[in-house]
Amino acid sequence: MTTRTKNKSLRSIIIFRVAPAAVLLLVVVVAFTEYQISKTIRQEIQGRVDASAVHVANAADIELDAILSACQAVADNDMVVNGIVDLEHRQSTLLSYFRSLRLPGPNQQRVTMTDYKGRVIASTLSNSPGYGTSTWFNQVMAGEQFIGTQGSELIVAAPVEYSNRAEGVIVAVFEIDEFFRGHFPTPNSEAVVFHTEGSVVFSTKPKMLPLSEEFLPPPDWLLSTAQLSVLPQLKVSYLKSEQAAMSAAFAVNLSQLIQLLVFLLALVASIWLAAYLASEPLHQILEQVGEIESTGDLRLRVDQDGPKEFQKLSEGFNNMLKKLERSTVSLEQYRVSEERLALAIQGTNDGLWDWDLKTNKVWYAPRYKEMLGYQDHEFPNELESFQAHLHPDDEEDTWDAVKKHMEEAVEYDIEHRLQKKSGEYCWFRARGAVVKDEHGNSIRMSGSMQDISERKQYQLTLERSNRDLEQFAFIASHDLQEPLRKVTSFCELLQQENWDQLNREGKLYVEYVVDAAKRMRSLVQDLLTFSKIGSDGIKRRTIDAEAALEVALSNLETAIDESEATITFDRLPRLFAHEREISQLFQNLIGNAIKYRSERKPVVHVSVASKIDEWIFSITDNGIGIAPEYREQVFGIFKRLHSRKEFSGTGIGLAICKRIIEQLDGKIWFETSSEPGCKVCFTIPKRNTKFTSIQPVGANHEFNPVANPSSTG
């Protein structure tokens, strides 16, 4: 079927395959029905003919029985019995009695009474022949009744008994024709009564069936014959010509044929409609599917209209599309990941490893072995190979990390030293992840190894130079403060002890010196602060940014109060950083926002957005803003855009901020905003933070300075 129906539309299949079969079936059914109807009508008519025959036979039987009974009653009449003996009585009474008789049966009745030898005693016939020679006579004389035919006559005879013996006979004679004519009241009925020996004794259509002819039913006539029980020698045959009989069947068949035609038309129309209804939604689906196929856009969906089945089909198709889309995305992601991985592997020259925890077999990539200076075959794929090359000082940390990773899901990202073939130890960064089975059991662990010995070298160098620089800056700052204190001390002495000795110019110069010394001192302190960032030896820890902000706001309390600033902030995350530095960061940035305010009261908002691997903080104000061309410049140390007279400050605040952020591997920048004011953004990577429960999005906290009692003054 599938091959045969290939390339054919559903509609054509239904119309050209189903329709002929249905039509054929209908024709067969109708033909069968026609046959059955004809058969039934034929049977019905046959039944009617049968019933007519039986009816006539029964009616004739009843009448014959009645005639017989009546004759017997006549014979039993004592007047008739008396007539056997009394001649005078016979002639006077019997004849008039017989003439007055109204026997059942045809009107024309001939009653004869004979003596015991069949000689006529009395008769309504003028020339009654007598019945002594009739074959039945002796039997009637033996006491039996007789009913039979003789030529065209029906003879009914009953014995006249006296003292238990037949002494005479009453004979009633009827014309058979008259007798049966009364039983065929319908002139159109076609019936024949015939003797069992073959002679026709009566027929409703004499011309058709002459009495003299031996009865032969016409060949194409329906015939039913019933035998009389009172007179079994006679049979009644009812006839009906098949042509006449089947005219009714023909009428029925004609209407049946018309019905068939109507049915056929209806059937064809129904099939066409069914084909249309069935194929139309399919066509729509097919069109949409074709569109999806041609565009390749898996986001498209098929309309879920139409009948339930098509809805389900569309739904299924759509579900399939969804799955396909997801799979495609996953595949794409996978492909990207694969490419990235390949690039990463290629770019980083990482050495891959895969540790089967069950067998303790470890697959080391050739690059891994190469990094350690081995040929592939020189470094067996066993755990022992790794253990043997691990620096004894790093052993404990390494296995601790593995254990924590497996048990506590702490990220496995450690640095350790491995011994190369040459014998020297080199630093490697190892990262990896455990793979668990469905029961949560660790089955394997795989990862990569990166040679960081060079970076480690740089790092060590940098740390050394930084330490030197910081030492220098610290010493310089510290040492610079000593002469500065002396200048300041002596200037104060001058103002206290020799102030009057100075002239106006002298006094002015001293004030300049004191002012410059103070500024110098401020500069040195800021420089000291700046130099201390990242070098005070305090380790980073997980801190609450909100707490840091609050410390900053507390420090800025006076400025906030003075400027009547409104500070709002989102719910801030926890960060892995120095709390003092983050606090300093917020203090500098918010302080700037307040400091560089416009005529309006400052409104500052601190918000945070979470990205995949970093937080993006932004601090928006409604201040005077900053021209785009200066946005990089302002982060330089001791860079000022405004004179000291317009805005106080040393010009080191944003440099400190930049330095704090860079220490955390983040970035800081100014963003262009259509709103008046300024928007400074900075990022802090999540990598070194642990976020357990804090979700920053949507939370909004307001720092209300009014609520602070110190701000009311």
Added chain:
Amino acid sequence: MQSMKMYNTKKCDIGRFLATLTISIVFVLGCSKTRKTGSLESDAPRPSTESNRNDDEPPETKPEPFTQNREIENSLIIGLDADMSSGSAQSGLAIMRGASLAIEEINANGGLLGRPVELVVRDHRGNPDRGVDNIADFSDMSDVLAVVGGLHTPVALRELKTIHENEMIYLGPWAAGTPIVRNGYTPNYVFRVSVRDEFAGGFLVDQALDRGFNHIGLLLERTGWGRSNEVAIQNALKDRGREAANVQWLNLGETDLSLQIERLKTGGAECIILVCNPLEGKATLQWMARQAPDGRLPILSHWGITGGDFVGMTKDYLSQVDLSFLQTYSFVQRKNEERSTRLLRAYMNRFDECKSAHDIFSPVGTAHAYEIVMMLAAAVEKADSIERPIIRDALENLENYQGVIRHYEAPFTPENHDALTADDFIMARFGVDGAIEPIVELEN
């Protein structure tokens, strides 16, 4: 072309409808009887069994074999044409016994003219047509001396023509119709030793009048015999200055006579003179017995009722009706003692079941038949010929004949072929044993 269907008719002669008061269920109770079939030729005696007998049917005389055709070569034949099987079959049998006893006596004495005499019997069943045929049959036989007739006047009347056409001597031992003898034929071949209705009418009227019944009703069978008697009785009444209170007729075979009896009673009849044969007599008695006891009319019957086993037929109600009837002779009270006793002995010798005179049924039939056959024998001897005209003449000329019934100076004369007169009549009743007993006191 002839076809036939024979039926054993089922007659429903009783149909009764019983209805309950609460539910209208109709039960049709019917008893049907299958018609008995017998040989078409009625000459054969009919077999019968007592168990088959219905009360409504006449009892049948015990069949006794008889000869239907000549059996003895060279015999002289005396025919018997009587009812041997129908309602009056007992009369036929009684006649046959009388004739047989006579013939046996004749044969014992050497026969007639040196030839044995044989009785050939034909049964006419009371049917005149059969009787006529029987006479014709006898006429066709050779050496038939005479035919002894039976009880039925209608049969005899219808036979007259054939009798005289064939010059057949007809000896009447029973049938009493006046026109049988006074038949208008010359020469008259009919001789009778029996009652003559003409005399019987007067006798019965006198009997009724003697008993004090001034209003006499008549119930007669609608036959020649009935009409013969009606004429006789009406004449007798007329002679005595009276009229019949009422005259009713009955058909042979008629069983419901309630209407006739009712009319007789309303007609003022104090008694009924009944003229019919046993079957109709039985019906009359039956319907009379059904009247209230004080409404039952005494019945003075002609003797036709004694032709059958009337006592057997009517035993249930015979005693309830005052019935007396005409008789001529009684073996119980024998008139001609010597000859009567001889005949009685012969009878008892011949028929084992007969133990006394009371056992002789239909005694008049036997006595009359014996008497008339013996008269025939005497006439044949006297004629010395078997030519019937000669014998007939001899019969007319018998003289001083000593019979069983009485002594006849001349039983028959050319003018009178009735041997008996009203003087020979007696009234009788059925005794408790069923025997016919003369009513003696009436004679006193």
